[in-house]
Amino acid sequence: MHYKTRHASQTMLGSSIINNRQHVGLQKLSALAGVTHSTLGPNKKFKFIKDDGSGESTLVCSCFRILENIEATCAVGQLVHETIQAHQRVYHTGSGCLLFLAGAWSRAALECLQQGISVAHIISAMSEGLDICFDVFRKCSVSTEGLCVEQLESCTATYHAVGPQLPEKPVMETSQASYNLQSSTQVGHKTLHASGQRKLKLSRHFCEVKSANVCTAPQPHQPEIPDIVHIAEGLRHGRVDAMNLVVEACRLQSKNNQQDISCSTFDVTKVVTCVLPGLPEDNACVLPGCIVLLSDEQASLAHQLEEQPLKVALINGDLSETYRHLGLNRPTGIHCVSDQSHLSGSSKEEGWMGKVVTLLLNLEVNLILVSGLVSEKVSQQCCRLCVLVVEKVKASILNVFANATGAVPVTYATQLNKHCVGVGVKVAIWRDHSSFDRKPSTSVNISTGENSELVTVILTSCLDGKLQALEDQFWACAYRLHHALKDRVLLPGAGVTEMLCIHQLKKKADQQNGDSAQQTKAATASNPYRGVVLHLMADSLIDYLSTVMVNTGKFSKVRARTAVSQQLKDYNQSLGIAAKFSQLCLDGEQEDSTTCKPMKSSEAPPIQIYDNLSVKQEAWRKALDLAFLVLQTDAELITGIDQKSDDAQGNLMLL
Incomplete structure (x- = not known):
């Protein structure tokens, strides 16, 4: 259940000083x-949003849920909401990082403007x-093939003051993530022109750019099988359950597909979640089929x-007389007037029915x-005809049933x-839940055979309001693992990658001599x-x-x-290549409450934390694009644009 908070944007902005002349x-x-700073890191705090x-x-x-449940009352709020929605639809994680950096880089731009920088x-x-x-990102990434703790440590150790070095295995040349990074100067949304200005793809919705996997040629060696359990452990970010x-x-998907858990894919499109209120959270489980x-x-x-x-029949859309697909949606609020009573809405619906x-x-x-x-x-009529109708089935699940049964999805019945x-x-009855919920309900398992890759994750909680958060946490973890196996590379987590970026940014800013002196001066x-x-x-x-460190409470x-x-x-x-950044205390699973202490020899090695390369790359790109769009819009509103001016294009970010 979602409730919109009226005028939430003004309430939030009221705590900040807004200079209307800037x-x-x-x-x-x-x-x-x-507003969303408390959602960063593994120790997220639950919040109530109240409808005034x-x-x-x-x-x-x-x-994502905070922005979904507030009513954006300004253009910037709408733009932020659409950006976060677009990112969440694809990656299901990283929205907090995206919005934080957009805000932080906006403050950096404001400070630059105050210093007179154009x-x-x-x-x-x-x-x-x-x-x-x-x-x-490219130079410190770690291959998922045969990933082990030593490889991560080796990666961060070799990134020394002279400059980053690649691991021994050329991981980035065979990954899709590498293709996205290395071809960044060819795709429209992050190209730098000869003038050095950033070009953005004209889209309010920040659409994703799909790139073909560069790894098409057969590999000279048999790739090592990634340790999925180890990868998942490093990507859980405090969400163990x-x-x-x-x-x-x-594991269940691999078993049903007659493969081993060590297979290098995890198909999230064939996973379904089913939330059951009234049961304790430890009743959560995973079952084959679609429940x-x-x-x-x-x-x-x-x-x-x-x-x-x-x-079985498959309907890709709503099952109602008034439904039209996106290309034929009728405008709302318009009523047709006619003298012919047989053209009334009820008659049309009855004829369609x-x-x-x-x-x-x-x-x-x-x-x-x-x-x-x-x-x-329609539901009542179908029940009388002994036709079972199930709504809100994911489109990807419809495709699974289509491939297994030979059915063809249609838009209209x-x-x-x-x-x-x-x-x-x-169809098989799985469980009767009428004793656990206020409403009588029964769960059924819809399956297509023993070897179906369909998997349902049952999520339970005694608190109805917590079910949405538990479902979001599951999908965030699922997509982290999915993208890690798809990218075939990971980034050092717990702040290591950010520390490397900070080091390089400061180094480039201060660099005045050495091998790159001429390039720096230019x-x-x-x-x-x-x-x-x-x-x-x-x-x-x-x-x-x-x-993020403050949010851990330490x-x-x-x-x-x-x-x-x-x-x-x-x-x-x-000095030397032994220099490295240690992982900061960002993981909620660590017990140390004061600082990051060195590990004793008798202790088990700490969990190595990873981040997704593609998710972090896209979150940072969207964050800067968002800041740039607002920056340029502000500049146009304040200074105005003279299209006839020779340098009008030179002072603007090209869209």
Whole structure:
């Protein structure tokens, strides 16, 4: 259940001082980002969002859910909401990092403007800073093939003061993530023009750019099998129970596919979640097949159809007379007036219903799976015809049933014919939950055979409001593992990658002599404020790390920044390739409550924490793009644009 908080944006922004004569958009973006600071890191805090109008509230513990449950009342709020939604749909994790950095880099841009630095110089230098960070990503990444603790340590140890070095195995040349990074100068959303300005793909929705996997040629050696359990352990980020369910789902999926758990793929599109209120959380489990909850009336019909071979129809959309796919949606609020009573809405619905019923009877359909919603009249009519209708089935699950049964998904029920109906589906009653919930309900398992890769994760809680958070945590862990196996590379986690980026940004900002002196002088000549901007970007990353450390409850803000600064100082003073950054105390599983102490020889080695390369790369890119869009919009509103001016394009970020 979601409740919108009225005028939440003004309430949040009211705690920040807004100077209306300066870049208001950047200030609002920074203020919005501040609302979600408590969601960073593994120790997320639950929060209640209360609706000022109705008094109802909802429980949230993630950046995405906070923004989903507030009403954006300004253009910046809408842009932030759409950006986070677009990122969440693809990656299901990293939204908090995205929004924090967008706010932090907005503050950095504001400080640059206050120092008299032009918009063009800010964009040029920050774009270079992001490219420096992406270069760090590429050089410190770790292959998932035969991943072990020593490999991660070797990676961070070899990134010394002279410059980063690749691990012995050329991991990035054979990964899709490498392709995305190395081809960043060819794709539209992060290209630097000859003028040094950042070019953004014109899209309010920050669409993803799909790249083909560069690894098409056969490899000269047999790749080592990645240790999925070890990878999952490093990617759980404090969510132990959720990641254990992910590993079990991966194991069950591999078993049903007659493979071993060590297989290098995890198909999240064939995983379903089913939430059951009223049961303790330790009742969560993983089962084969697609388990869904049914009402009392549907459950009695399922009992009649149990263990019978059923004919199935697949509807990719809503099952109602008024539904139109996205290309034919009718505008709301418009009513057609006619003297012909037989064209009224009720008559049209009855005629449509009769046509659908006739089709279902002729085709002998027993089961309809619908990706959207089903109107109440249709559901009741189908029950009377002994046709079980299940709504809100994921589109990817429809595809699984289509491949297994031969059914063809259609957009409208009136498109059904004998070639669209599939066979071979069975329904089995799994459990009656009427004693645990206020509403009578029964869960059934819909399957297509013993070797189906469909897996359902059952999530339970005695608190109804917590179920959404538990489901979000599971999907975050599932997609982390999915992207890790898809990218075939990982980044050192617990702040190590950020520390390497901070080091490189500060090094590039301060670099005046050495092998790259000529190149540095040329860059400084073209942008005299380069060093200032890069330092501010590095400070933003320090702010990010210190905020995550504070959220663990082990550090104050001052002590967190001191710890980060001390690591940077120790790293800069170290000699030889033994210099490395240690993982900061960012994981909620660590027991030390004061500081990061060295491990005793008798202790078990600490859990190595990893981050997803593709997720972090995309979150940072979107964060800077978001800050740039607001920065340029503010500049246009304040100064205005003279399209006839010769240097109009030179002072703007190209879209």
